[in-house]
Amino acid sequence: MQSRQNVIQATEKQTIPVFQPNTFAYDVFSGLLKHPKELSSKYFYDTTGSQIFEQIMDLPEYYPTRCEAEIFEEHKNTVLELCRKDYFHIVDLGAGDASKTGIFIDHFYKQHIGFEYIPVDISSYAVDDLIRKLKQKYPRLATRSVATDYLSALHWIHEHVQGKKLVLFLGSNIGNFSIEECRLFLANIWQLLDADDRLLIGFDLRKNAEIIRNAYNDKSGVTAQFNKNLLRRINTELGGNFNLDSFEFYASYDPVSGFVKSYVISNKAQYVYIEAFGRGFDFKAWETIHMENSRKFTLEEIEELADFCGYEVEMNLFDSKQYFTDSIWKVVGKADR
Ligand code: AVJ
Numbered sequence: 176m177q178s179r180q181n182v183i184q185a186t187e188k189q190t191i192p193v194f195q196p197n198t199f200a201y202d203v204f205s206g207l208l209k210h211p212k213e214l215s216s217k218y219f220y221d222t223t224g225s226q227i228f229e230q231i232m233d234l235p236e237y238y239p240t241r242c243e244a245e246i247f248e249e250h251k252n253t254v255l256e257l258c259r260k261d262y263f264h265i266v267d268l269g270a271g272d273a274s275k276t277g278i279f280i281d282h283f284y285k286q287h288i289g290f291e292y293i294p295v296d297i298s299s300y301a302v303d304d305l306i307r308k309l310k311q312k313y314p315r316l317a318t319r320s321v322a323t324d325y326l327s328a329l330h331w332i333h334e335h336v337q338g339k340k341l342v343l344f345l346g347s348n349i350g351n352f353s354i355e356e357c358r359l360f361l362a363n364i365w366q367l368l369d370a371d372d373r374l375l376i377g378f379d380l381r382k383n384a385e386i387i388r389n390a391y392n393d394k395s396g397v398t399a400q401f402n403k404n405l406l407r408r409i410n411t412e413l414g415g416n417f418n419l420d421s422f423e424f425y426a427s428y429d430p431v432s433g434f435v436k437s438y439v440i441s442n443k444a445q446y447v448y449i450e451a452f453g454r455g456f457d458f459k460a461w462e463t464i465h466m467e468n469s470r471k472f473t474l475e476e477i478e479e480l481a482d483f484c485g486y487e488v489e490m491n492l493f494d495s496k497q498y499f500t501d502s503i504w505k506v507v508g509k510a511d512r
Pocket residue numbers: 231239346347348350351390391398401467468469
């Protein structure tokens with residue numbers, strides 16, 4: 176458990192803990208002070224959370240993973256043709272277990288294409304494990320790993336990776352960002368790309384609203400567990416006393432904005448104490464905590480986003496149902512090297 180390093184004695188009765196910004200403790204504290212309360216889905220992926228996410232990817236309702244794998248299988252030669260002229264570096268942002276990127280790696284490797292694979296993941300355990308497994312299967316494979324958050328990783332790549340890059344941001348992870356975060360992130364990537372590089376982004380598309388809703392309201396309750404795991408994480412890492420049974424999971428889909436929003440909702444009035452903060456938080460009956468956005472895009476929105484952030488959509492690759500697209504972007508406004 177994290178200790179209470181720094182505490183400001185605000186009044187006799189109340190203390191304000193001081194934590195470094197952008198840490199788990201800081202973000203949990205400030206999120207629970209907000210009205211309405213919120214927590215960030217970027218903290219879903221501790222060891223247990225990552226395991227639950229693997230279960231989600233196997234759910235019959237959760238179509239995105241299967242769609243994207245179909246796209247990779249179907250279009251691996253198209254992607255290869257875009258890259259193969261020079262030795263190139265595949266930068267995989269949020270690589271996880273590389274189940275989809277593995278389709279490219281396997282194909283390129285067997286064709287004796289010259290490339291390096293650079294997985295980026297916040298979990299050093301995940302990247303090390305991934306590299307070890309890849310090296311077993313593909314002994315000649317050139318790899319380097321980067322275990323940090325996306326923005327620090329982008330800086331590292333800027334410093335250390337020279338030559339042609341194919342940057343991957345898969346799985347519609349981009350759907351977790353707010354509109355502003357999305358633009359900032361893509362503009363940051365633009366900074367480190369050269370004229371001939373490519374960005375390949377997975378976007379989950381608008382479709383029948385029922386299909387989308389079901390993907391986040393699975394019958395077996397795995398997605399509910401996935402969200403509540405963050406409350407459990409606060410209990411173990413920050414000394415919280417969330418009772419998981421007194422919170423209910425709820426996910427909505429708004430077909431106008433294209434946003435799936437996930438919540439946990441307090442099913443009674445209660446007080447949750449968090450030791451690391453030296454204080455607790457009141458919940459009214461049916462008060463919500465916003466947990467995650469999973470945005471669904473139109474092709475026009477993708478086009479507009481590319482344009483706004485300094486890119487041009489080179490092509491959109493689709494699965495047979497057109498549920499999902501991997502959009503390949505070129506950098507605009509940089510001279511050829
Ligand atoms: C991994 C962020 C793309 O938002 O669809 C799955 C996470 N949340 N079920 C998504 C998730 C609930 C997933 N991403």
